[in-house]
Amino acid sequence: MNNDAAIEIAIVGGGIIGICAAAYLAEAGRGVTVFDRTGICEETSSGNAAAFAFSDVLPLAQKGMIKNLPKWLADPLGPLSIPPSYLPKLLPWLIRFWRAGRSDRYEASLAAQVAMMGLAESEWAGLMQRSGTRAMLREDGSLELYESAAEFRASLPGWAARQRFDIGFRHVEGNELAALQPGLSPRFVKGTFVPAWKTVADPKLLGKAIWAYAQQKGARFEKARIERVETGPAGVTLHFADGATRQARHLVIAAGAWSHLLAKDLGDRIPLETERGYNTTLPKDAFDVKRQLIFSGHGFVVTPLETGLRVGGAVELGGIDRPPNYARSKALLQKAQKFLPGLDPAGGREWMGFRPSLPDSLPVIGRARANPSVIHAFGHGHLGLTQSAATGRLIRDLVLEQAPPIDLMPFSPQRF
Structure with a gap:
């Protein structure tokens, strides 16, 4: 590593947010170097559920999570779990989460998410x-499934909110439900089909393909772990795990669940928490699934996919240090x-x-608060793949000091 070479734009994080930011900046002719401890699209961005969830505009706190919290927490393997020893550390975040679900904050969050999703769809x-x-x-759409009339009725306010923003869907049952997904268990009495819902062939393959395009435009990658950052009159100093340092004129922090640790170095205390998600990818012939199936009552x-059948989701609020469960x-x-009676569970990863x-x-x-040459770009939760192209566009506009296409105030790092 050449410690004397200054970098024009350093991006910390080789996940889909960093990849898209690199692509947009490289297209603009800027010198971009991405740093990641593992590689390009090798960690969280490699194993997500592959959805372009442009219609998923409801804040999580408004999607029944608060109401279902006691029931879910009673089941250690249910849709949401919190290891008891982690609860004291998590409590401030949970209080903020509860407040975010209040009606006086709902409309502002919903409007911001709708704007972001509109930009995401056009930029992708x-x-x-x-x-x-x-x-x-x-472009096969998605099918959300309900096991009872009561569960279906509970979903209706959320669909009404989407309808206000011209998000298309139709509720289905009987033969139409069976035609959308043959072989489905009869326990599901209703469904909601969203025809414009999109998925990708495989999120890891897509991320690597976008990176190959960024490389063609001049973006570079270095495998390295950045432990901390500091700013000064000349820009940003990157401190690496091996003791080396590098200078950069601009820095983009897109390190996913680790980003807030670097942001803290710059005076921005951002209440980021880690939702640990799990999945199993089965062979492609495990079951003939026609489109993404959403079991919202069970959180998965x-x-x-092109590379298999992915069964995953759920939330474990347990930080970044605990071993997988x-x-x-x-x-x-x-x-x-x-x-899905008849699903073959063998051979999964x-x-x-x-x-x-x-x-x-x-x-x-x-x-960042400390230096305008540092840009934060993280905390996308379940929507990192969906919103990554929009985020890349917005980062480019910030670096080039161009007017962004949407209002960035709702996304401000200082809003907390």
């Missing part, structure tokens, strides 16, 4: 076209077998990833 369309990845897009999805992925797979989540379900996208 453009980026896929420019990068030659359009063939990796799947099943997604058909793969009993959770096994529990999801057992449920999937009940919901288990996985855990870290979703970087903020209590109001909005990411932080904006300049």
Whole structure:
């Protein structure tokens, strides 16, 4: 590593947010170097549920999580779990999360998310076209499933909110439900089909393909762990785990669940928490799933990929240091077998990833308090893949000092 070479723009994090930021900045002719401890699209961005969830505009606190919290917490393998020893550390975040669900904050968060999703959809369309990845897009829609009339009725306010923003859907049952997903368990009495919902062939393959495009435009990668950052008159100093230092004129912090640790060096205390998500990827022929199936009452999805059938989701609020609890992925797979009779559970690959989540379900996208040459871009929660192209566009606009296409105030790193 050349300690004397100054970097124009350093990006910390080789996940999908950092990849898209690199692509947009490289397209603009800027010198970009991405640093990651593992590689490009090798950690959390590699194993997500593969959805472009542009219609998923409801804040998590408004999606029934508060109401269901006591019931879910009673089940250690249910949709949401919190290790008892972690609860004291988590409590301030949970209080913020509860406050974010109050009606006086709901409309502002919803409007901000709708704006972000509109930008995300248009920017992904453009980026896929420019990068030659359009063939990796799947437009089969999604099917959300309900086991009772009561569960269906509980979902209706959320669908009404989406309808206000012209998000298309239709409720289905009987033969239409069976046609959308043959072989489904009869325990599901209703469903909601969202025809414009999109998925990708495989999130890891897409991330690596976007990175290949960024490289063609001049972006570079260095495998390294950055322990801390500091700013000064000349820009930003990067301190590496091996003791080396490098200078950069601009810095983008896009390190997912670890980002707030670097932001803290710069005076920005951002209440990021880690949603640990689990999945199992089965062979492609495990079951003929026609489109992404959403089992919202159980907190997981099943997604058909080019590389297999992915069964995953759920939330474990347990930080970044605890070892994985793969009993959770096994529990999801057992449920999937009940919901899709005939599903073959053999030959699966288990996985855990870290979703970087903020209590109001909005990411932080904006300049650091200590130095405007540092940009925070993290905290996308379940929506990192969905919102990554929009975030890349917004980072480019901030670096080039151009007017962004949406209001960035709701995403300010200083809003907390």
